[in-house]
Amino acid sequence: MSLDLASWRAAWQALGGTGNDALHAALLSRYAEPHRAYHTQQHLAECLALFDEFRALAERPAEVEIALWFHDAVYDVHRHDNEAVSADWARTALLDAGASPDVAGRVAALVLATRHSAAPATVDEQLLVDIDLAILGAAPARFAEYEAQIRVEYGFVPPAVFKEKRGAILAGFLARPVLYGTAALHARFEAAARANLRQAIASPG
Template sequence: MSPPHAEDALLARSWQRAWATLGLQAPDGLMQRLQTAWAEPQRHYHTTQHLRECLALLEPELHSAQHPGEVELALWFHDAVYDPKGQGNEARSADWACQALAQAGADEAVQQHVRALIMATCHDAEPTDPDARLLVDIDLAILGAEPARFAEYDAQVRAEYRWVPGWLYRRKRKQVLAGFLARRAIYGTERFRERLEVRARENLRRAVSGA
């Protein structure tokens, strides 16, 4: 685990880099508002821990992104709105991102690409856009985490849905995890497939058999 100052440095570095890459100035107070959102009490997995893990995975892969600033900013916003009992979290997160970009003076093409990247994290279709494939692989990297981190993630997701009866949660959770397991490939980029595909399938098989 990284020391707190290293985690704060990662967030600051990522935030500054994303906006600088876009050639824009972030609206005042936006980073703080986002960090407050990521720290809301209903969150257990979709927290700044997840955000930091995503940004740390992106950093060495930025060279492979076609629009690195847009990918990085999309990660900042992809779970900015998160209500476990609600629907349309991704769309509301994308709306917030586009509003912020418009306020900063981003053109419509940048706004719509960031929107599309965030909506790709619904995980309801295999991305075709290379940047979306990278972003989705980063979001799903937790499935290929070391077993202890995967178990922590599994418990964190359960905590976010603690209001759902156990029998129903287990059934729904098994369906979700089995859906990933049934894919031809969980990861859409060669690099993430090589690093994480085998372990992700091991984690998922173990979780599905125990659900």
């Protein structure tokens, strides 16, 4: 899976809509915004590649794919409604492209699931959330890069405050009984994610 137009158009066709090349360019532009360091085209491409590997687990794969494109479409660390605004954008784009209201609603719900504030309600929401959190179980070097990228995005936060707040977020993930609810992703990432989280929380940096 890649960021190219062919994959994008195929996903929209599967949803009963028409892929908008200008929208594809607009989304790529969003993921290239200068204030982003982690929530970038790199993250989007990693998510899409992992989804391609586990596509067969999705009930409605095209919906998950388009939701991945939109899940960080709006990203501003100073606001708290990024996912909601991204979900609204996805819903509007799907309706404008000729997709049914049911499809648009499900994709919007998928985007909202990446708030990680509630248990996923469907198989597809679980898969998408697990893909979004797969970075926690990345190889140590990639996980360290991820942590550094997050620090860049919050560069305006004083070091001591950042360490406290970030540590609390990571500890919250570590405290979950299960990080990945999709069996295949659990087997792939759960142990590594817990090791990465423990290391990051213990780090003095």
